[in-house]
Amino acid sequence: MIRVQVPATTANMGPGFDCVGMALKLYNFVEMEAIEQGVVIDVEGDGADKIPRDKSNIVYLAAERVFKIVDRKPAGLRIKLTNNIPLARGLGSSAAATVGGLIAANMLVGSPLSEKELLNVATAIEGHPDNVAPALLGGIVVSAKEDDDIKTVKIQPPAGMKCVVAIPDFQLSTKAAREVLPQNVSMEDAVFNLSRTAILVAALMRGDFDLLSIGLDDRLHQPYRANLIPGMKKVFAAAKLAGAKGVALSGAGPTLIGFCDENIGLIAKVMKDTFAANGVRCRVVELEPNPVGATALEKISL
Numbered sequence: 432m433i434r435v436q437v438p439a440t441t442a443n444m445g446p447g448f449d450c451v452g453m454a455l456k457l458y459n460f461v462e463m464e465a466i467e468q469g470v471v472i473d474v475e476g477d478g479a480d481k482i483p484r485d486k487s488n489i490v491y492l493a494a495e496r497v498f499k500i501v502d503r504k505p506a507g508l509r510i511k512l513t514n515n516i517p518l519a520r521g522l523g524s525s526a527a528a529t530v531g532g533l534i535a536a537n538m539l540v541g542s543p544l545s546e547k548e549l550l551n552v553a554t555a556i557e558g559h560p561d562n563v564a565p566a567l568l569g570g571i572v573v574s575a576k577e578d579d580d581i582k583t584v585k586i587q588p589p590a591g592m593k594c595v596v597a598i599p600d601f602q603l604s605t606k607a608a609r610e611v612l613p614q615n616v617s618m619e620d621a622v623f624n625l626s627r628t629a630i631l632v633a634a635l636m637r638g639d640f641d642l643l644s645i646g647l648d649d650r651l652h653q654p655y656r657a658n659l660i661p662g663m664k665k666v667f668a669a670a671k672l673a674g675a676k677g678v679a680l681s682g683a684g685p686t687l688i689g690f691c692d693e694n695i696g697l698i699a700k701v702m703k704d705t706f707a708a709n710g711v712r713c714r715v716v717e718l719e720p721n722p723v724g725a726t727a728l729e730k731i732s733l
C-alpha cells in the first residue's frame with residue numbers, strides 16, 4: 432500500500448498567471464495498491480459525492496499515464512482518496528489529485544520516473560505548472576515552460592507570512608474561469624504584469640511584506656474573472672483596510688486569499704462579512720504557507 436500526502440496550492444499569486452504558485456498546509460491523501468483484477472476507487476471527504484469512482488477519475492488517469500510511460504502495469508488497482516481540499520474553489524484540488532496519482536503509481540512500479548519527469552507529466556495533464564509544481568516541490572515555485580520541459584525556481588515562503596482564504600460556497604471550475612480570459616492582451620497590460628511579477632518575486636525573496644500590495648497587482652486575469660465572483664473587489668479593499676499586505680484571487684477562484692503578518696483575525700472577519708454583504712456565503716480559513724511538497728507517508732510491501 433502506497434500513501435501519499437499532497438498539499439493544496441494557491442496559484443498565480445496575483446500577476447504570476449500560470450507561472451507562480453505556493454503550497455499550503457492543507458492536504459489530500461491518495462492511497463494506492465495493486466490488486467488481482469479490476470479498478471476499485473473509494474472517496475472520502477470533500478466532494479466525495481461528486482468525484483467519479485470509475486476510470487474517468489483523474490487520479491486513476493494519472494496512474495494510467497505512468498503505467499503507459501514505463502510500460503509496466505499492475506493487474507488491478509485499488510485507490511482510496513481522502514480529500515480536505517475543497518473542489519473547484521481555486522485551491523488546486525485537481526493538481527493535488529494528479530500529483531498524488533502520479534507519485535503513488537510511480538512508487539507502485541518501483542519509482543522509475545524522476546521528480547522532474549513527474550513534474551513534466553503533471554504539467555502536461557494539468558495544462559499549466561503553477562499548481563502542480565508547488566504541490567510536488569513545496570514552497571513557492573516560479574515555473575517556466577520550455578517546450579515540454581518545466582524549469583523551476585523554488586523560494587522558501589518568507590518567515591512570518593500568514594494567509595487567510597475566503598472560500599465561497601459555490602464552485603467555479605478552472606475551465607470556466609479560463610474561458611472568460613482574452614486571447615490577446617495589450618503591450619501596456621503585459622508590461623504591467625511583468626513589472627508586478629518581478630516585484631512579487633523580489634518581495635517574497637526579501638520577505639518584504641510592504642512590497643506585496645503592488646507585487647500582487649494583476650491585469651491579465653483577475654479583472655476578467657471579477658464578474659464571476661460577486662464582491663471580489665470589495666473583499667480585496669476591505670481586507671487591505673483591515674491590514675492585509677496584499678490580496679489576490681486564489682488560482683482561478685472563487686477563493687480569495689489575503690497575505691499578512693499580523694491582524695489575521697480581523698482580516699478573516701472582514702473578508703467573510705464583505706462577501707456576505709455581497710450575497711456570497713463563505714468560510715474563512717487561516718492557512719500557513721507550506722515549505723514541503725507531496726510526501727510519501729509509508730510504503731508497506733505485502
Ligand SMILES: Nc1ncnc2c1ncn2[C@@H]1O[C@H](COP(=O)(O)OP(=O)(O)O)[C@@H](O)[C@H]1O
Pocket residue numbers: 459482483488489490512514517518519520521522523524525526528603604605606682683
Ligand atoms: N481528489 C480528487 N479525485 C478525483 N478528481 C478530483 C479530485 N479533486 C478534484 N478533482 C476533479 O477536479 C475538478 C476540479 O478541478 P478545477 O476545476 O481545476 O478546480 P481546482 O481549483 O479545485 O483545481 C473536480 O470537479 C473534479 O472533477
Ligand SMILES: N[C@@H](CCOP(=O)(O)O)C(=O)O
Pocket residue numbers: 440442443448449450520521522523524525559561562605608609652681682683684
Ligand atoms: N493559472 C491557473 C491556475 C488555476 O488554479 P486552480 O487552483 O483554480 O485550479 C488559472 O488561473 O487558470
